[in-house]
Amino acid sequence: MPEGHSVHRIARQFDRNFVGRAVTASSPQGRFVEGASVIDRRTPTEVRAVGKQMFLEFDDDIWLRVHLGMYGAWDFAGEILVDPTIASANGRMGQTNQRGTDLEPVFDTAGENSLSSIGAPRRTRVHVRMSEQTRGLADEGDQWPPPVVGQVRLRLMTDATCADLRGPTACQLQTPDEMLATVAKLGPDPLVDDVAEGEERFAAVVRRKPTPIGLLLMDQTVVSGIGNVYRAEMLFRARLNPHTPGRDVPEETVRGLWRDWVRLLAIGVETGQMMTMDDLNPDAYRLAMAHRDDRHWVYHRAGLPCRVCGTAIVLEEMATRKLYWCPSCQA
Template identity: 85%
Template sequence: MPEGHSVHRIARQFDRNIVGRSVAASSPQGRFQEGAELIDGREAVAVRAVGKQMFLEFESELWLRVHLGMYGAWDFAGEILVDPTIASANGRMGQTNQRGTNLPAVFDDAGENSLTSIGAPRRARVHVRMSEQTTGLADEGEQWPPPVVGQVRLRLLTDVTCADLRGPTACELRTADEVAATIAALGPDPLVDDPATGEERFTAVVRRKPTPIGLLLMDQAVVSGIGNVYRAEILFRARLDPHTPGRDVPEEIVRGLWRDWTGLLAVGVETGQMMTMDDLDPEAYRRAMASRDDRHWVYHRAGLPCRVCGTAIVLEEMGARKLYWCPACQC
């Protein structure tokens, strides 16, 4: 499932390539035909990402709400103006404690380059897939608009840029009041809310809940954007047992969870990777950017030795999702 950093990256692509332009909308798959007809020909005027949801505003205060869910993804084609603050077609390195390292491009197994310096914005005639598992590049042919491939729920087309949506959990039109109500029901997002205010909200909620902290971190009403990968990694980095009731977690540790999420989210947006290991030397950082197996402390490492203590990493189900943790370090 795409986590919060992916949705913020997608919103930034929309801001640079779709917002401010009139959009031709269609639903090649047919499942969003009426909605596409309502926004067809309107100008996109604003975009917001909050947690795992994106809200694209069209003129006359009509909003498109998209939640990618487990399998959703946006594909961009045409002339893509890349945000210079994030890694996309070409990105700048942004992991904490790694700034200033001069490394050549590294493409991960999904085809994304997250290390080269980008400098000023640039246009490239490329195809960019924006989702957690499948971010990458492929040359696009000269045909315009590009042919529809697969089950496209919604196509948004400007004169030079195409955005195709596939497989979302939610794709619906909402009024401004409905969008405000949806956002109000979400927990704080470090890239949306004032960090200090968000920390207070998060801490207050967690500290009164008997629910295990491993479930609270996945509850989008408690904190926005954390998914399965970030949950496992944040808990390990805090050396916190995922079964601990929220109200029993010391306040300083709860605050540390929020601050760690704030930092990891910023790194994820900038690099395009859920990088959760710090203080890597240049070669280790290259490996981590190139391979997910070298990027995380415990996630997807069931049965393998803990990178810190050597104990076998445990895999269990919590909240209908897989949870990875170290029973020795997180006791």
């Protein structure tokens, strides 16, 4: 499932490429025809990302709500204006968590930091013409608009940029009140809410819950944006047993989880990758950025030795989702 960093990156793409530009809207798949007709020829005026959900405002107070869910993604084609504050395989790869070191671009073999397709992992089939921090333009013969490939729920197009939405859990139009009501149900997001206030909200909720902390971190009403990868990694970084009831987790540990989420989310937005390992030398960092298996402590490492103690990493199901943890370090 796309996690919070991906949705914030998508929102930044829309802010730079769609806000302030009239769009044509269609539903090639046919499942959002009425909604597309309402926003067709309108101009996006604002975009917001909260946790795993994005809200795109159009003139006349119409909001498009998109929740990518397990399989959703946005595919971008055409001319893409790159946000200079974020990195990609096609641009600068700032090493935020490595004491400010700036390395050469690193190409992720899984495409996790792709600018052309953001969301659930997939092989994109659209061509991207980069603008600003560019690596070249499309050939003059490239087809425009790009052909529709697969099941596209919603296509938004300006004169230069196309965005195709595939496989979302939710794609709906909302009034301003409906949008605010949706956001009100979500837990704090470090990139949206005041960080100090968010910490207080998060700590207050977790400290009164008998629910295991491994479930609370995935509850979007408790904290926004954390998914399976960040959940496993944050619990390991805190050396916290995922089955510990929230109310039994020491307050300082709870606050430490929030502060770690603040840090990891910022890194994820900048790099486009869920980098959760610290203090890597430049060679190890490049390897980790290029290969997903080398950038996590426990996630996707079932049966492999813990990087710290050597104990085999355990894989179990917690509320139907895979949970990876070290039974020794997190005892």
